[in-house]
Amino acid sequence: MGHHCCSKQKVKRGLWSPEEDEKLVNYITTHGHGSWSSVPKLAGLQRCGKSCRLRWINYLRPDLKRGSFSSQEERIIIDVHRILGNRWAQIAKHLPGRTDNEVKNFWNSCIKKKLLAQGLDPNTHNLLPSHKTNDIHNNGCNFSHTNPKPTSLFSVNSLMTDASVDMNTPFSTLLSFPPTDNNFSSPTIPIYELLNPNAVWTNQEQNPSSLMGSASSVSSSLLNPSGYDSVQENCMWSGSFQPMEITKQDEMLQPEEQVLKPQLEMKASEVEIKKADKLSDEQNNMDASFVNSNFDFDFTESTLMPCGMFYNASPMDQFAWDC
DNA sequence: AACTGAGCCAACCGCCGGCTT
DNA sequence: AAAGCCGGCGGTTGGCTCAGT
Incomplete structure (x- = not known):
């Protein structure tokens, strides 16, 4: 089952190859993404537009900050999460260079456990x-x-x-x-x-x-x-x-x-x-x-x-x- | 060295809302 | 008004890595 946007075309799935990355970067830096649904065709990729968008936003964007989260960022995530809940996109807006996916993964893999170790419910931030x-x-x-x-x-x-x-x-x-x-x-x-x-x-x-x-x-x-x-x-x-x-x-x-x-x-x-x-x-x-x-x-x-x-x-x- | 389980993370899935036709 | 398209989002998954045995 594929996305509706790519159900009519043969699309590749899974990890992106360096060649695909290069094609996408070259295309977007030259033309901008415009309509994501047309990007794969124009960029010569066998991917759906959604996949291209995700790859660009989560990995290829030049303004992304790579590497582990700082304690300051971690703190912001917890503080904002307490207010906003699992609204990762909103939380990520407070962390320049971080994506919602990154924040979400960090939360699920790291912060959640820390809070639980502290006896706190990660959903409510209240004591268990x-x-x-x-x-x-x-x-x-x-x-x-x-x-x-x-x-x-x-x-x-x-x-x-x-x-x-x-x-x-x-x-x-x-x-x-x-x-x-x-x-x-x-x-x-x-x-x-x-x-x-x-x-x-x-x-x-x-x-x-x-x-x-x-x-x-x-x-x-x-x-x-x-x-x-x-x-x-x-x-x-x-x-x-x-x-x-x-x-x-x-x-x-x-x-x-x-x-x-x-x-x-x-x-x-x-x-x-x-x-x-x-x-x-x-x-x-x-x-x-x-x-x-x-x-x-x-x-x-x-x-x-x-x-x-x-x-x-x-x-x-x-x-x-x-x- | 081989196996295994846990953890991480990139990518996918499905839903939703906005917009256009 | 309804249908279709599209982008955005949060939840979930699958595969890779690595530490432990």
């Missing part, structure tokens, strides 16, 4: 049930015991759909409260509405505590209010597990705030990723090194850190968490 130890839960954070466990897996799709945020909104705007109302617990505009202007909230959902019970349509960042399920993942970079620390600031938070804070973290990272995405597109420079890239690693790190650890000198300071 067998790894949810009392050591973590007893570390000054008790609302995890009272909150229901998420009934749905972490889903970026649901997050993007249900809590999509206008990525054109300036980050500072996104984080601004109505200036006349300094009481966090009763802002003039509910914070979750501010963050998610497109969301339609029922009266019941407007109460975050009840919201936590309506799992199916709510992003898991809400349902994982402590955020400490990500702790080990973050700590894996330092090579040793650091138990979650809930700061005094966090303990002072109202339950609503405790719920919202990790969501804000997630929003912040989403916004930053979108920003990086946009900048990347604008630059359209696949040769850009990470040194030159506009992806703010420090920011990503800070925003993705668990609660109580994440907002050093970040715009999050604008929030009066301890008000």
